[in-house]
Amino acid sequence: MNSPLRIGIAGLGTVGAGVVKLLAEHGRLLSVRGGRPLKIVAVSARSKARKRDIDLSGMRWEKDPMALATAPDIDVVVELIGGSGGVARRLVQKALASGKHVVTANKALLALHGTELAALAEKKQRSLAFEAAVAGGIPIIKALREGLVGNRVKRLYGILNGTCNYILTTMRETGRDFDVVLAEAQAAGYAEADPTFDVDGIDAAHKLAVLTGAAFGARVDFAGVHVEGIRRVTSMDIEFAQELGYRIKLLGLARETRHGIEQRVHPCMVPLDTPIAHIEGVFNAVVVEGDFVGTTMFQGRGAGQGPTASAVVADLVDVARGRHMPAFVVPAEKLATKKASPMDRHVGAYYMRLMVQDRPGVIAAVSGALAKERISLESMLQRGRSESGEVPVVLTTHETEEAAMRRALARIAKLGAVAEEPCVIRIEAF
Numbered sequence: 001m002n003s004p005l006r007i008g009i010a011g012l013g014t015v016g017a018g019v020v021k022l023l024a025e026h027g028r029l030l031s032v033r034g035g036r037p038l039k040i041v042a043v044s045a046r047s048k049a050r051k052r053d054i055d056l057s058g059m060r061w062e063k064d065p066m067a068l069a070t071a072p073d074i075d076v077v078v079e080l081i082g083g084s085g086g087v088a089r090r091l092v093q094k095a096l097a098s099g100k101h102v103v104t105a106n107k108a109l110l111a112l113h114g115t116e117l118a119a120l121a122e123k124k125q126r127s128l129a130f131e132a133a134v135a136g137g138i139p140i141i142k143a144l145r146e147g148l149v150g151n152r153v154k155r156l157y158g159i160l161n162g163t164c165n166y167i168l169t170t171m172r173e174t175g176r177d178f179d180v181v182l183a184e185a186q187a188a189g190y191a192e193a194d195p196t197f198d199v200d201g202i203d204a205a206h207k208l209a210v211l212t213g214a215a216f217g218a219r220v221d222f223a224g225v226h227v228e229g230i231r232r233v234t235s236m237d238i239e240f241a242q243e244l245g246y247r248i249k250l251l252g253l254a255r256e257t258r259h260g261i262e263q264r265v266h267p268c269m270v271p272l273d274t275p276i277a278h279i280e281g282v283f284n285a286v287v288v289e290g291d292f293v294g295t296t297m298f299q300g301r302g303a304g305q306g307p308t309a310s311a312v313v314a315d316l317v318d319v320a321r322g323r324h325m326p327a328f329v330v331p332a333e334k335l336a337t338k339k340a341s342p343m344d345r346h347v348g349a350y351y352m353r354l355m356v357q358d359r360p361g362v363i364a365a366v367s368g369a370l371a372k373e374r375i376s377l378e379s380m381l382q383r384g385r386s387e388s389g390e391v392p393v394v395l396t397t398h399e400t401e402e403a404a405m406r407r408a409l410a411r412i413a414k415l416g417a418v419a420e421e422p423c424v425i426r427i428e429a430f
């Protein structure tokens with residue numbers, strides 16, 4: 001029997017406990033597939049006493065997770081604590097510097113420090129693997145690094161946050177309120193420790209930044225992502241979307257434009273006749289358009305204990321097999337520094353919902369504001385009358401530059417008859 005791969009796990013929450021369970025259940029199978037046993041030698045978490053429903057016998061308990069980074073009997077440290085700074089960052093740095101391989105599910109850490117950590121791993125000739133960090137159980141990092149490596153990526157986009165997709169789906173299906181549905185996602189273990197990361201689009205932006213690095217051979221640039229979350233999407237907009245032939249999804253999208261790399265995360269109107277419109281609930285999907293392969297789509301569970309553990313273990317088997325690959329597809333020193341394409345230069349169509357006073361001339365004034373910016377209208381919907389005297393008016397535009405749309409919105413804001421800040425959602429064409 002070959003010598004075991006000796007594993008130290010930091011963090012025994014949703015994901016860490018899942019990894020312990022999976023390795024226990026598939027131990028024999030994995031030792032055949034990996035060519036040697038995968039053995040958890042030591043674990044660390046905040047509370048030893050906490051009930052976890054996993055068997056930790058035979059594993060050393062380390063009070064301080066940093067001890068895993070230097071323990072002579074550990075080959076690979078699995079970081080499942082979370083957070084972009086603090087202990088997770090120190091642990092990963094120290095483990096790599098001490099010559100350990102690192103497997104992590106921590107997209108926040110990778111989005112902010114991925115390039116530097118990849119460089120350290122390569123200097124030490126160790127793996128930094130993070131399949132679980134992006135789209136959970138979907139093997140998208142592997143796909144970019146291996147199956148699609150022959151292509152130049154033209155564009156990628158996806159549903160990258162299970163919590164938001166679950167909220168948008170459930171709001172549409174049941175008409176229930178945002179807060180109630182968010183609490184369900186938290187209870188199911190999908191949401192981040194701080195759920196504002198989910199609903200404000202930050203988690204999806206972390207994942208998009210990591211994907212963009214791997215897909216475009218660029219240094220990871222989280223600051224270059226334009227981010228908007230789903231808080232302002234109302235049931236009314238979800239209904240209007242349906243009526244217009246769209247579904248509202250929080251997408252992350254990246255492509256190269258003549259202005260640089262455009263990375264954006266925001267609610268989108270997705271045409272109902274595209275497959276991604278029908279990815280519902282906690283499911284994620286990633287579409288990669290390659291110049292030779294064409295369009296490929298990957299879908300599956302992007303969050304939760306089982307899917308995330310599945311991805312962590314895939315990375316562990318790669319390490320057991322001795323497969324050592326650059327973290328972001330190309331060696332870290334070859335990752336290019338690319339400019340972020342400014343959002344003002346984005347070109348696309350728009351959905352705009354206004355609450356307006358129901359009186360003559362208001363719609364003419366709104367369309368006048370758009371016309372002044374040379375924005376052409378595609379359609380308009382107006383709904384009934386209300387007691388408050390305010391009614392929703394929905395406009396969709398043809399393609400225009402975002403800068404023009406912003407100027408038009410500033411004009412509209414000055415119209416006395418428009419009651420609140422308009423809800424604007426970009427319409428995507430695929």
Ligand SMILES: NC(=O)c1ccc[n+]([C@@H]2O[C@H](COP(=O)([O-])OP(=O)(O)OC[C@H]3O[C@@H](n4cnc5c(N)ncnc54)[C@H](O)[C@@H]3O)[C@@H](O)[C@H]2O)c1
Pocket residue numbers: 010011012013014015016044045046047065080081082083087105106107108132133136189190191192193302303304305308
């Ligand atoms: N839950 C998911 O579906 C999911 C999916 C993909 C990626 N992730 C990522 O996986 C990581 C873990 O997520 P989770 O949902 O399991 O979180 P969790 O909150 O359930 O678990 C975190 C664990 O880390 C431990 N921990 C926290 N601070 C510590 C410290 N200072 N020292 C030692 N241990 C400490 C906690 O005790 C706990 O055991 C995060 O980076 C998260 O973003 C989670």
Ligand SMILES: N[C@@H](CCO)C(=O)O
Pocket residue numbers: 133135136160161162163164190191192198203302303304
């Ligand atoms: N909070 C994340 C977990 C998976 O990264 C989500 O909802 O998608």
Ligand code: NA
Pocket residue numbers: 131132133134135136137138139140141311
């Ligand atoms: Na993945």
